Amino acid sequence: MTTHQPPAPQAAQPTWQAAAGASYPGYTSPIPVVRTHLGHALASEWTKIRSVRSTMWTLGVFVLLVVGIGLAAGALVAANASEGDLNGENPLSFGFFGLLLGSMCIITLGVLTTASEYGTGMIRTTMVACPSRGRVLAAKAVVFFAVAFVVTLVSSSFVAFAQVGMLSDARDPSGGEWFKATVGVSLYIALLGLLSLVVGSIIRHSAGAITIMIGLLLAPLVIALFMFSESLQDLREALFEYSIPSQLSVFYATSLTDSGPSGWDPLWIILGVTAAAFAGAFALLQKRDV
Amino acid sequence: MIELEGLTKRYGEKLAVNNLTFAVRPGIVTGFLGPNGAGKSTTMRMILGLDRPTAGDVRIDGKHYDRLKDPLTYIGALLEAKAWHPGRSAYNHLLCLAQSNGIPASRVREVLETVGLSGVARKKTKGFSMGMGQRLGIAAALLGDPRIVMFDEPVNGLDPEGIHWIRTLMKSLAAQGRTVFVSSHLMSEMALTADHLVVIGQGRLLADTSMADFIAQNSRSYIRIRTPQRERLLDVLHGAGITVVETGGGMLEVDGGKPERIGELAAQHQIVLHELSPQQASLEEAFMRLTAESVEYHAHADAPARQWGDDWQKGS
Ligand SMILES: Nc1ncnc2c1ncn2[C@@H]1O[C@H](COP(=O)(O)OP(=O)(O)OP(=O)(O)O)[C@@H](O)[C@H]1O
Numbered sequence: 001m002t003t004h005q006p007p008a009p010q011a012a013q014p015t016w017q018a019a020a021g022a023s024y025p026g027y028t029s030p031i032p033v034v035r036t037h038l039g040h041a042l043a044s045e046w047t048k049i050r051s052v053r054s055t056m057w058t059l060g061v062f063v064l065l066v067v068g069i070g071l072a073a074g075a076l077v078a079a080n081a082s083e084g085d086l087n088g089e090n091p092l093s094f095g096f097f098g099l100l101l102g103s104m105c106i107i108t109l110g111v112l113t114t115a116s117e118y119g120t121g122m123i124r125t126t127m128v129a130c131p132s133r134g135r136v137l138a139a140k141a142v143v144f145f146a147v148a149f150v151v152t153l154v155s156s157s158f159v160a161f162a163q164v165g166m167l168s169d170a171r172d173p174s175g176g177e178w179f180k181a182t183v184g185v186s187l188y189i190a191l192l193g194l195l196s197l198v199v200g201s202i203i204r205h206s207a208g209a210i211t212i213m214i215g216l217l218l219a220p221l222v223i224a225l226f227m228f229s230e231s232l233q234d235l236r237e238a239l240f241e242y243s244i245p246s247q248l249s250v251f252y253a254t255s256l257t258d259s260g261p262s263g264w265d266p267l268w269i270i271l272g273v274t275a276a277a278f279a280g281a282f283a284l285l286q287k288r289d290v
Numbered sequence: 291m292i293e294l295e296g297l298t299k300r301y302g303e304k305l306a307v308n309n310l311t312f313a314v315r316p317g318i319v320t321g322f323l324g325p326n327g328a329g330k331s332t333t334m335r336m337i338l339g340l341d342r343p344t345a346g347d348v349r350i351d352g353k354h355y356d357r358l359k360d361p362l363t364y365i366g367a368l369l370e371a372k373a374w375h376p377g378r379s380a381y382n383h384l385l386c387l388a389q390s391n392g393i394p395a396s397r398v399r400e401v402l403e404t405v406g407l408s409g410v411a412r413k414k415t416k417g418f419s420m421g422m423g424q425r426l427g428i429a430a431a432l433l434g435d436p437r438i439v440m441f442d443e444p445v446n447g448l449d450p451e452g453i454h455w456i457r458t459l460m461k462s463l464a465a466q467g468r469t470v471f472v473s474s475h476l477m478s479e480m481a482l483t484a485d486h487l488v489v490i491g492q493g494r495l496l497a498d499t500s501m502a503d504f505i506a507q508n509s510r511s512y513i514r515i516r517t518p519q520r521e522r523l524l525d526v527l528h529g530a531g532i533t534v535v536e537t538g539g540g541m542l543e544v545d546g547g548k549p550e551r552i553g554e555l556a557a558q559h560q561i562v563l564h565e566l567s568p569q570q571a572s573l574e575e576a577f578m579r580l581t582a583e584s585v586e587y588h589a590h591a592d593a594p595a596r597q598w599g600d601d602w603q604k605g606s
């Protein structure tokens with residue numbers, strides 16, 4: 001018997017270096033061998049995201065919030081506005097409230113896309129099937145971003161059309177305003193979801209990551225609201241201006257403040273933050289055990 | 291073929307796997323044994339590239355796991371813990387795995403059939419019993435028709451029919467020339483299935499040997515004798531220079547030696563024997579003997595049972 005006590009480290013066998021698979025005997029499957037690529041990972045992630053109920057729930061509630069609140073806001077304003085009130089108003093801006101609340105659903109779905117796999121143990125199966133960890137994260141990001149963008153675009157466009165129809169007194173929005181209030185906000189919301197997905201991959205815990213993201217969404221505004229001291233005026237302004245709700249409102253050209261980000265700035269800001277977080281998540285994923 | 295070289299894994303203070311070097315060869319079933327916490331599951335996770343080794347190296351047919359372009363056709367693994375989303379159906383779980391490796395969807399139905407889960411393929415795995423979960427894990431392992439299969443405690447929770455099925459399955463997979471690497475705590479089952487054994491204790495390699503050699507080397511084989519004429523037989527054997535041990539219940543045991551010789555001696559002296567049987571220890575005995583020192587988590591069956599409330603009674 002070869003009882004190694006302690007196992008003497010042997011010199012590497014010659015076969016060790018000859019890495020060609022063919023030099024190893026054994027079974028050969030009749031199933032054709034496929035060299036896997038990102039496309040396979042994308043198909044797999046698409047199956048995953050569409051085959052769990054939490055996707056349907058979060059997206060369903062999202063659409064309900066965006067469309068429901070959007071239509072309700074439009075109807076309320078239309079009913080209460082007296083002649084001339086809405087002159088010069090941008091009717092698209094009433095889509096803001098629904099999207100702000102709805103963004104929590106997108107955050108939740110983003111976090112669940114990555115973090116729930118750690119909770120259930122699915123991540124082990126995933127990484128065994130696709131040992132390129134970066135590819136897994138990339139595939140999740142692409143599939144989730146596409147889903148979040150399309151769903152947000154469809155619901156925000158529907159609300160935009162409905163509101164323009166309802167608020168006939170208001171001015172006609174320009175092409176640029178239309179573009180920002182539909183494609184612009186959808187990109188922003190989808191990126192916010194993507195940031196959540198990345199945070200989920202770093203935190204690896206659904207409840208924790210969702211809490212962090214909801215905190216990021218609301219805390220700056222809430223803190224700023226209760227920051228009474230004069231000496232903190234500058235900080236208070238910055239918290240206001242760069243809070244996510246305020247940045248979201250920039251897409252409707254009705255920023256909560258006059259200074260701070262304007263135009264397409266919010267999109268570049270969240271793009272930068274998400275890219276940095278993505279790089280961090282990628283590095284951590286390579287380093288940590290699954 | 292799986293080759294490990296000086297494989298080591300440290301979790302903080304805990305050295306879970308300590309300098310393991312061995313190879314798992316194709317065509318046979320290799321059993322992977324060790325007491326609780328010995329490092330079996332950790333070793334398997336390192337083979338699959340899930341945990342990064344602290345030191346050393348492990349290769350699948352000469353390649354690192356993360357270099358495999360079609361990993362599921364190389365190696366199919368059943369991991370220790372449930373590794374799927376409870377809200378997804380068995381079919382969709384296997385489908386997303388198949389897609390990630392470009393395996394046709396028809397293969398999903400095939401493996402579901404193989405493990406006997408076709409009837410519940412569209413059900414959420416949340417409601418699965420332990421044995422059904424185990425079958426789903428085995429289905430996932432077989433999905434790519436892999437050259438290597440690695441099962442971590444596959445018989446856990448399986449019914450007797452399932453245990454028999456997995457035993458036959460592993461043997462037939464090995465007979466097809468595949469590499470089969472399986473860990474288990476069920477020694478009787480292992481004795482029936484494995485051809486070769488790798489035994490570890492506290493992360494260190496204790497044995498890497500064939501099943502027969504392992505039992506022969508790590509257990510006492512002896513001859514058991516029962517006779518109504520104990521004193522006479524003792525005298526005779528003593529006279530022939532054979533050492534006899536008296537055990538309880540009128541039994542005698544002879545270490546080593548041949549039953550033929552004892553039988554002939556008894557016949558010569560017209561001693562009646564009720565039993566003369568060579569005893570080969572079981573795999574379980576051999577295993578317990580080898581790993582006695584490396585068992586970390588002992589149950590204390592013989593410790594005096596403490597009564598509830600002992601502590602506060604003493605205190606008052
Ligand atoms: N992720 C981890 N972090 C910290 N310690 C770990 C981790 N995984 C395993 N260990 C430790 O490493 C040791 C080996 O554990 P492992 O699960 O590999 O044992 P095992 O041989 O599979 O045991 P069992 O027979 O009970 O399944 C244990 O002491 C365990 O506590």
Ligand SMILES: [Mg+2]
Pocket residue numbers: 330331332370442
């Ligand atoms: Mg284990």
